Amino acid sequence: MLVILFGGSSGRTYHLIFENGGQLVSGNQVLVAGQPIGSVNSITLTDDRNADVTISVDEPLHEGTTAVIRATSLSGIANRYVSIAPGPNNEPTLGDGATIDRGNTTAIVDLDQLFNTFKPRTRQALRNVISGSSTIYAGHTEGARRTYKYFAPSLASARRLFDELDRDNQTLARFLVTGSKALGTIAERRRELSELTVNANEALGAIASQNDSLSRTLAAFPPALRQANTTFVNLRATLDDLDPVVTATGESTKNLTPFLRRLRQVSERGIPVIRNLSLAINRPGPVNDITDSLRLQPSTERTARRTVPNAIRALNASQPTIAFARPYAPDLFNWLQKFGADSATYDFNGHYVRVSTADANVFHYCTAGDTNPACAGKDTGTLAPIPLSEQFSGLETDNTRTRCPGGATQPIPNSNPFLDGGNLDGKCDPSDVPPG
Numbered sequence: 001m002l003v004i005l006f007g008g009s010s011g012r013t014y015h016l017i018f019e020n021g022g023q024l025v026s027g028n029q030v031l032v033a034g035q036p037i038g039s040v041n042s043i044t045l046t047d048d049r050n051a052d053v054t055i056s057v058d059e060p061l062h063e064g065t066t067a068v069i070r071a072t073s074l075s076g077i078a079n080r081y082v083s084i085a086p087g088p089n090n091e092p093t094l095g096d097g098a099t100i101d102r103g104n105t106t107a108i109v110d111l112d113q114l115f116n117t118f119k120p121r122t123r124q125a126l127r128n129v130i131s132g133s134s135t136i137y138a139g140h141t142e143g144a145r146r147t148y149k150y151f152a153p154s155l156a157s158a159r160r161l162f163d164e165l166d167r168d169n170q171t172l173a174r175f176l177v178t179g180s181k182a183l184g185t186i187a188e189r190r191r192e193l194s195e196l197t198v199n200a201n202e203a204l205g206a207i208a209s210q211n212d213s214l215s216r217t218l219a220a221f222p223p224a225l226r227q228a229n230t231t232f233v234n235l236r237a238t239l240d241d242l243d244p245v246v247t248a249t250g251e252s253t254k255n256l257t258p259f260l261r262r263l264r265q266v267s268e269r270g271i272p273v274i275r276n277l278s279l280a281i282n283r284p285g286p287v288n289d290i291t292d293s294l295r296l297q298p299s300t301e302r303t304a305r306r307t308v309p310n311a312i313r314a315l316n317a318s319q320p321t322i323a324f325a326r327p328y329a330p331d332l333f334n335w336l337q338k339f340g341a342d343s344a345t346y347d348f349n350g351h352y353v354r355v356s357t358a359d360a361n362v363f364h365y366c367t368a369g370d371t372n373p374a375c376a377g378k379d380t381g382t383l384a385p386i387p388l389s390e391q392f393s394g395l396e397t398d399n400t401r402t403r404c405p406g407g408a409t410q411p412i413p414n415s416n417p418f419l420d421g422g423n424l425d426g427k428c429d430p431s432d433v434p435p436g
Contacts, residue, residue, distance in 0.1 A: 011038060011058045015099040021051040022069035022080055022108040029081045030055050040082065050102065055082060061094045062087035069108040080108065327405030327418045334408065362386060404428035410436050 021043050030038040038057035046052050064087025072079045094100075115123055137144045165172055186193060207214065283289040287296070363383040366375035374384035404424055406416025410433065417430045 011056050012060050012094075012096045013041070013054060013056050014061060014094065015097070016053040016055060016067045016082065016105055017046065017099060017101050018051040018053060018067075018069060018105050019102060019107040021053065023110070024051075024053060024069060024080050024082070030057055030084060031081055032084045032086060037084065051107075053082065057084070060096075061098075061100075062089060063091040063094060064088055064104075065094065065100060066104045066106075067100060068106045071108060327420060331405060331408050402429040403432045404430050407433045410434055 024040055024043055026040055026042055028040040029036045030040065037059060038055055041054040041056055044052045066085045068083045069080055070083050072081065118126065281290045286292065364372050364374045364386050366378045366380060366382050366384050368380045374386050378384045404417035404419060406418045411417060417433065419425065419430060
């Protein structure tokens with residue numbers, strides 16, 4: 001009887017292994033579905049640095065039981081309890097002193113752990129928010145109570161608003177991108193915007209300085225509106241008369257919609273063209289656009305004013321030469337083509353066309369008894385310079401060609417040789433053509 005009354009217990013003792021103690025203390029309750037079934041006996045540290053929480057419960061637990069450390073509220077110290085989710089009754093009973101390992105236990109996440117994930121500046125900003133909220137609501141308890149009353153409906157309305165915004169992500173993205181570009185453009189033009197504000201201030205000041213005129217204008221405004229009312233009444237009849245015209249033009253405008261649709265495509269494709277045209281007209285940098293060219297045009301015109309007349313005279317003077325050389329152009333290009341083809345072809349002895357230098361008679365080698373006039377008074381075995389008039393002696397040729405333009409190939413009636421309508425008569429020999 002004494003053991004049962006003072007020292008005995010009909011409950012069971014179990015060991016719960018948690019990642020950390022979660023601020024549990026001896027005496028904290030053990031609950032199942034919100035009902036107390038036991039309490040925490042002790043908390044010790046295991047060899048692998050986990051928390052071994054020993055609990056006593058009134059009823060035995062079954063395999064599959066899980067445990068979670070929870071808090072009764074966010075504020076307070078040692079206000080934790082162990083919430084037990086018992087295993088199924090058809091599972092074996094856990095023996096007295098059994099251990100429920102970390103796979104079936106969950107430690108509580110303290111608010112300090114959440115705050116520790118923030119950087120120092122973020123934590124300080126959060127402190128400022130909490131402190132500022134306290135300052136805002138100090139002495140305004142009733143107003144805060146009314147505010148909280150409508151807080152939930154405002155969140156619901158905000159949720160519906162965000163759902164509507166999220167319904168068309170593509171349109172929202174385009175809106176944000178376009179807004180960003182617009183704000184960027186405004187930021188780039190902040191100086192002009194500031195000047196616009198100043199000018200608007202001056203304009204409004206000028207309007208304010210004309211109070212009397214504005215007063216007279218406002219006084220004359222009602223009669224003008226009455227006259228406009230009469231005009232609009234007469235306009236109604238005119239619009240009735242225009243209805244047949246609109247009806248008649250309906251047949252003409254039925255293709256206007258597809259035309260405007262195609263016109264929009266042309267306009268969109270024309271945007272890069274206009275952008276490139278803008279760059280061509282005015283591009284950052286010196287001498288690289290049409291504006292710079294037009295700026296340099298006067299000096300170019302002054303330079304051309306002096307040079308163009310000389311160029312015109314030079315062209316007029318070279319016209320006879322060009323007219324004379326023009327008929328020989330086929331022969332010249334044909335010679336270049338055939339010469340290149342002949343010089344490119346080769347056999348065992350080398351290329352068909354071979355070019356070597358020819359020694360001109362610049363010096364004469366004097367020998368004993370040499371009668372060459374250049375050796376007069378010269379020693380034997382010396383080089384005596386030959387007079388200029390005799391240096392090319394022996395290299396002359398009498399094979400003078402008098403071919404007409406186009407005479408380098410077999411003649412074709414009414415084609416070649418070219419006689420320029422008789423202007424080359426006597427200047428070339430039309431019979432000097434290859435046979436065949």
